[in-house]
Amino acid sequence: xxxxxxxxxxxxxxxxxxxxxxxxxxxxxxxxxxxxxxxxxxxxxxxxxxxxxxxxxxxx
Ligand SMILES: [Zn+2]
Numbered sequence: 001x002x003x004x005x006x007x008x009x010x011x012x013x014x015x016x017x018x019x020x021x022x023x024x025x026x027x028x029x030x031x032x033x034x035x036x037x038x039x040x041x042x043x044x045x046x047x048x049x050x051x052x053x054x055x056x057x058x059x060x
Pocket of ligand 1: 042046
């Protein structure tokens with residue numbers, strides 16, 4: 001019996017608000033650069049900064 005597992009890597013971007021510290025995890029978008037301030041926080045008027053970009057590998 002042959003097992004064929006397919007591995008899929010999904011990249012994620014973690015943003016953290018520089019004002020209130022709220023962390024948001026979302027899927028990586030083309031053009032995301034580490035430690036850049038890109039969007040506005042949902043909870044306050046602060047800017048969110050990209051803290052981490054990582055990949056998660058899932059076997060299917
Ligand atoms: Zn905030």
